Amino acid sequence: MRHALGIDIGGSGIKGAIVDLKKGEFSTDRLRIPTPQPATPEAVADVVGQIAKHFSEELGDGPIGITIPAIVQHGITRSAANIDPTWIDAEAEKIFEERLGRDITLVNDADAAGVAEVRWGAAKGHPGLVIVTTLGTGIGSALIHKGELIPNSELGHLEIDGHDAESRAAASAREREGLDFDVWATERLQRYYETVEFLFSPDLLVVGGGVSKKADKFLPLLKLRTEIVPAELRNAAGIVGAAWLAADRLKNPDVLIKK
Numbered sequence: 001m002r003h004a005l006g007i008d009i010g011g012s013g014i015k016g017a018i019v020d021l022k023k024g025e026f027s028t029d030r031l032r033i034p035t036p037q038p039a040t041p042e043a044v045a046d047v048v049g050q051i052a053k054h055f056s057e058e059l060g061d062g063p064i065g066i067t068i069p070a071i072v073q074h075g076i077t078r079s080a081a082n083i084d085p086t087w088i089d090a091e092a093e094k095i096f097e098e099r100l101g102r103d104i105t106l107v108n109d110a111d112a113a114g115v116a117e118v119r120w121g122a123a124k125g126h127p128g129l130v131i132v133t134t135l136g137t138g139i140g141s142a143l144i145h146k147g148e149l150i151p152n153s154e155l156g157h158l159e160i161d162g163h164d165a166e167s168r169a170a171a172s173a174r175e176r177e178g179l180d181f182d183v184w185a186t187e188r189l190q191r192y193y194e195t196v197e198f199l200f201s202p203d204l205l206v207v208g209g210g211v212s213k214k215a216d217k218f219l220p221l222l223k224l225r226t227e228i229v230p231a232e233l234r235n236a237a238g239i240v241g242a243a244w245l246a247a248d249r250l251k252n253p254d255v256l257i258k259k
Ligand code: BGC
Pocket: 068, 069, 070, 071, 079, 081, 082, 108, 109, 110, 111, 134, 136, 137, 138, 139, 140, 141, 154, 156, 166
């Protein structure tokens, strides 16, 4: 199997592309459609349907992987920190499958990005414990040990000093509060990453999300014993990771995960 379709559902846009699974790169242009408002499962499924249709010729009967910024347990979305509350306990995978008339694989957005970084990006081939965090509206996390993803880690919601961590350390908190990069790094990210380091002792921390383009403004200010590096696949990571996870599931079907 050489190609799969990856679709990344975000707060403002839903993006898709065909992914070359050998190279971990797009083999078509990316299509972006604005996220419908309100972004209910049915409304989002319509847009996902349009994207799948657009790529149907290139995809053939190849796999489809979809990301969402929520806990995804056995196809059911279990949280909605920064998305429409109607996703909580929605049979999301089933809703997409009914809309598309075929099987899909639904995964958490940060898990998808993390898998892509470990296969093709900043943590390529890493043999230890890698934690990939994405700093955006929220904080997403992927916990990957010896190449194996432990899904739905949700380390953005660690409670630190009485706060939901992402409410203070996400990129959106920096913007909302007008913090300079150095203040954000030393007063927010330092506390966040030292807590993650203490609790999990990772071998490598990877920082993704749009703000990672400016990593030189904040990562060098952090004092940690763990190596911390910017993500490399940037905004392709979610699409690439989702495509790979969908293909991987076909090779290794998991009766628990696939109902
Ligand atoms: C959500 C996660 C998501 C992250 C990044 C958090 O608020 O709880 O599921 O991965 O944001 O989008």
